Amino acid sequence: MHNLSATTALGGTEPRTEQRGPITLNEEPGYALASVAARKGGERATVLAIQRIIGAAAPKPNHAAGNTVTAFWTGPEQWMLEAPYDSHETLFAMARAEVKGKASITEQTSGWCRFDLRGVGLGAVLERLCPINMTKFQPGDATRTSIDHLGCFVICRALDHISILGPRSSAASLHHGLLTSMRSAY
Amino acid sequence: MRYSGLRVLKEALTGHKGWKPAWRDVAPQAHYDYIVIGGGGHGLATAYYLARNHGAKRVAVLEKGWIGGGNVGRNTTIVRSNYLLDGNEPFYEHSLKLWEGLEQDINYNAMISQRGILNLVHSDAQRDAFTRRGNAMILNGADADLLSTETIQKRYPFLNVNNARFPIKGGLAQYRGGTVRHDAVAWGYARAADQLGVDIIQNCEVTGFRIEGGKCLGVETNRGYIKGDKVASCVAGSSGRLMAKASMRLPIESHVLQAFVSEGLKPVLPGVITFGAGHFYCSQSDKGGLVFGGDLDGYNSYAQRGNLPVVEDVCEGAMAIFPMLGRVRLLRMWGGIMDMSMDGSPIIDHTHIESLYFNGGWCYGGFKATPASGWCYAHLLATDTPHEFATAFRFDRFAKGQMIDEKGMGNNPQLH
Amino acid sequence: MSQINRLGGGQIDRTKTLDFKFDGKSYQGHDGDTLASALLANNVRLMGRSFKYHRPRGVLTAGSEEPNAIMELRDGARQEPNTRATTAELFGGLTAKSQNKMGSLRFDFMAINDRFSNFLTAGFYYKTFMWPAAFWEKVYEPIIRKAAGLGSISFEDDPDDYDRGFLHCDLLIIGAGPSGLAAALTAGRAGAQVILADEDYTMGGRLNSERFSLVDQSGADWAAKTVAELTSLPNVRVMARTTILGAFDHGIYGALERVSDHLAVPEVGKPRQILWRIYSKRSLLCAGATERPIAFENNDRPGIMLAGAMRSYANRWAVTAAHNVAIFTNNDDGHKTAADLHAAGVSIAAVVDIRQDAPLSEEYEVIAGGQVVNSNGRLGLTSIEVSLPDGNTRALPCGALGMSGGWNPNIHLTSHHRGHPVWNEKIAAFCPPDNGPAGLSVAGAALGNFTTAEALASGACQANAILKDLGIKQNKVVLPLAEDAPANMTPFWYVKGCSRAWLDQQNDVTVKDVKLSHQENFISVEHLKRYTTLGMGTDQGKTSNMGGLAIMAELTGKTIPEVGTTIFRPPYTPTAIGAFAGRDRGTDFRPTRKTPSHTWAEEQGAVFVEVGMWLRAQWFPQAGETHWRQSVDREVLATRNSVGICDVTTLGKIDVQGADAATFLNKIYCNGFAKLLVGKTRYGLMLREDGIAMDDGTAARLAEDHFVVTTTTANAVSVFRHMEFARQCLWPDLDVQLISTTEAWAQYAVAGPNARKLLKKVVDPEFDLSNDAFSIYGLRQYHCVRWTKSAFV
Amino acid sequence: MIINHPILGPRDSAEFTYMGDAALLDRPDWQAKDALLQFVDYGYLRDNPAGPHIELWYHEQGDRSFLVVTRDTTTHQISSVKLASDVARGRGRSK
Incomplete structure (x- = not known):
């Protein structure tokens, strides 16, 4: 039963890495995800629970926050939690325990594939992908938008580091789109 | 004046002095038997078939701008009859048959190209x-x-x-199936209708209906009141705007x-x-x-x-x-x-107001329907009974659950 | 030297000589040339044939408004029909072919049409070809279709890539002539986020085409210096080779950047072109103006061109169309061309000015009060006939004629939202409407400010007004002193008495056609356009429409503004379909969704079917099976008799939680869910508001306040949308939270008499799969696996 | 088009799915005596104004909010954007 081997969203056993000009693209499979949605009347408690989980104030709309465990805003009274899988395999259970019934938690690990772009000059890549105003996209900003017909979360970790989370089933299409933009820009 | 190759030859040799206006520009008269609102393809076809098929004499087409300026002047010119449902297919097939003989009928080459x-x-x-x-x-x-x-x-x-x-x-x-030179459809019907005595009145905008005791008596226009025994709306995309003047809400x-x-x-x-x-x-x-x-x-x-x-x-x-x-x-x-x-199919029907008729809801399929729409609308106007190919195009089909929904999208107009 | 029409000076790089071919013949030009300027330099005046009569055609303009010099550029799969030679940048190895001809360009058999032009008047085809009825498709139409059209395509797949992108700015400046540059300096130095876009490869607009200086430097030098400063500002994005093609809603503009069109082949990985969607807070149109020709008999011969274009060729590209040139003008600007050409060593046959009080010259003859009434020359101009004020006619030999009928502001984008242009009597031209796109201002010649000084000032002034609106501190830029000569002009549209005088040179619409249109009651400008095809060519009437309107005004006894004008629609210049499609082509047309077992299924040779973007394994052919029924029958029997598995991950899965989850499901399904026991699954049917079935699936109750709903694959998105509508719009106070888990959970159906046996093999023994513990519609969760049992697959 | 999302700020309308007349918020009571008539009206008749139109947009590629947008159908100018759940509550919808 447990004799299973993990594959990444792109179908390999090792994450993919690509380089073009100053930009690196990494497949980042090692993250646990869980969504949090406040229940009616549980909004305040949910925000506090998220604060306890991520060690920072729950992010406001268009933002992400946290350190090891991070959260980004996904909708009114809704967030996504994200943490390294190796240390936080049970992120879902942990969150569920923390919100004490004041929020609905849903396991989302592997539901989203994650690609990270690193390097100076990410704007030129991103402006070929989505309508985010890159001159104003700062560390801590996070938003959901459409990239090549796919609804994706885009998170600015640092000026030279952006994560893109897309639907897992379309990982190959998304990866191809990101690579195409890198080639077009550099 | 009939158009023909010979005529083109003769005019070419005599300096093109003999060509007459394709249709007359006339001022509105005080009273018509039929007022067709809308000088687009459907309106002009309706007027033509009223005169041709039903011998109607006093027919006016009122156009707020220039004839053929609506969808007949800006569409992708396709004609076809590849429909699925019984409410639609005979109608569109009738239309295609009319297209096939149209040029000879109206003596105008609309370049119907099958x-x-x-x-x-x-x-x-x-x-x-x-x-x-x-x-x-x-x-x-x-x-x-x-x-x-x-x-x-x-x-x-x-x-x-x-x-x-x-x-x-x-x-x-x-x-x-195929294509037709779209502008020529408007001009050809206008010319043919004009030759049968229809008044085509451009720059005449209907600003209201005169309705008394549940009966429509005529229309107010920017060129004065015009009395009409039967008033027929045929304004496609402007249907909502126009019928609101008769306090009607439409399934459109x-x-x-x-x-x-x-x-x-x-x-x-x-x-x-x-x-x-x-x-x-x-x-x-x-x-x-x-x-x-x-x-x-x-x-x-x-x-x-x-x-x-x-x-x-x-x-x-x-x-x-x-x-x-x-x-x-x-x-x-x-x-x-x-x-x-609301179901992607048109309406050719009486309204609840006596003497006021409606033709619309063509979605983006109106061009290919032009001849049959005019044919069936003229039939309804002249006889007060729906034409056999247009019996399904009723207002009450929504309330009765008899929608003609080719795509099965339900009441999502933007998805038809 | 082969470039016999090359003059001195100019802004070309003579150190770089480029070889190119036109109609198979080799020529040379220089870096900085357009295809048109290089052809003119080589004394090639004949560049094409007109649409209907196949009349010989030469270059008319020096820009994107060109109706005549359109060609098939490049070879093979990159063959590009209808390319304007006037905007095609010359590169080494460029090949171009003339088009719309039968035989050679010089001897085009279709030119026979010109002999029959009397029969082929506007709309003749509506009146004939109707008998016998069957002949239209079989005989007439194929002949017409073959003769119609302009360039041809290769029928090969376009080998180049296209890309798309998104840009944001406070201020988009459209056009980098004097007004655009002044505006960009003003806003750029003030710190606003500015995008400055120009369709040309060298910014500066008319500054590059004129001889006058801005204080101590040439216009071109000032433009280059200004562009260099703007490029150095981090808040300014300077985009050359970029056409703003349309004004869309809420400050969104479409822009086409030609990344690689000046290269033989795009660099590896680079697109040929990029379509940018620009989000602007404000925008400023500085698109300049287009000169108008004057209609006279046979005014369409190669060598007859716009006077301002002649000046551009001479001053920017150091080229003249001929060494003996005449000018026909109704305004002072035409005289400038004569002066510049004369200064460049070109002989001026005469300046024919319709005005009695035309300014005279000591250098060359000016015929005041004269009119050009005809021209001669089979494949190119050899002479013109001029009517003199005394009534006599005089022949003037010349190889080129510049026409100047005044200038029309380039207001196209201002009417993209259907605003109707406003007539300006002073310049006898249509100016921007009052109800143009919200947020779009206009400056410079596009506003009717025709002098350089006016253009510079109006650019800076408009930019400051916009800065003020945006709450950005204004900035006073010191602008150089520039020429400020008034553009004296007497409106003059066509020479009386002419008939075959061309208005639309591409479509062969003549003064006579407008008259016929009027005679047949096609009087509305829209009818005129549609009946005669005036302005419907690849140039969309940029140089031709005004003449037609003026003649119609005269025929109807109305003024031009009473006749009105047709309005412009996007795109500003024709734009490659490939660019609009971007990278969404071929197998990248849409994203692909793959199930977790996709790789395995591929290895098993599965045949896939497309459902809602998913690729679903449909059946697995085995050796010897030649028909899908064989494979499917085998699989069905195996399942019936033993066990089958199916990856049903593609089914939509929606997590429904909250205190009111059951109430919510009760409302959106026909079936009741309030009483469903925890640990059980129930089939559900969902209806539309009109009572027709919308979707079906199952809902499993994981806890009192927690369900998982499945949907059909195709409806996963619309069902989730419908549930969100119900949650937010119909019952906003229900405690329900929805989240899609379609992607997060793999899902397999296991069916057949041995299903339980199979499960036992993969599940640890402590999980009780007995019928009692795991009954029909039962549900169990185990580690990260949920098991449901249902009779519905 | 740009829709100024009340929470997220200006967003390209391409991220949204248009859901029609906001009168769809006023779903009739299915237990009313004349429910059938009301549902015919609700389902099939529209004001379809040439001018300000109050309509629903769903931020499908964004935060999944339903918005009530007032947009002029003759100019496309948008004069107001609100969260549909707020509007629905304002119109007396609750559970």
């Missing part, structure tokens, strides 16, 4: 649906032919059959549909081709431009212009099946107002 229409298939489910539709067409006396991928590849070698996100798995052809939303034309090219496409996995269809005009379109922009609009996302979507469809068109340039884009009905 070079065929091909609907491409990209999945087994779609093939099943098109098989069913083809059978329905044949049962209603239309022509239909289900083509294999191999036949398509042979006939249209430039189609992207395999190297595609949605490979082509067949197609449904209607060889009698007005949406914008964009269409596109490329620069002129030497012959590329032999007929009309539609892409089944996206929103794109294309033909080539006699002048050489590729005429193409796709989906609605998808929001209510009377602005007669659209936005970039749909332009891109349509061109994506173009490149998906015709990657050879990459370097062909799009010359011009425009938007028309579509009277999108």
